[in-house]
Amino acid sequence: MLETILLVVSVLLIAIVLLQSNKATDDSGIITGGNQELFQNMKERGAELFITRMTFVLGVLFFVISLILFLM
Numbered sequence: 594m595l596e597t598i599l600l601v602v603s604v605l606l607i608a609i610v611l612l613q614s615n616k617a618t619d620d621s622g623i624i625t626g627g628n629q630e631l632f633q634n635m636k637e638r639g640a641e642l643f644i645t646r647m648t649f650v651l652g653v654l655f656f657v658i659s660l661i662l663f664l665m
Contacts, residue, residue, distance in 0.1 A: 613644055
């Protein structure tokens, strides 16, 4: 039962990570020094905020279920 839940959480986690906006390209200016908006306070809103929170929740669920399966 827990193995099935872990599999579902894993697939959902992969899908939700792939849906996230590509923040790595925005932060590439750190190395080149060309990003003027680096230190501006930008808040996530709407769908982006939901995806970020869902990623956190699924990550915690994945960790907890994996730990439970390991200890069993």
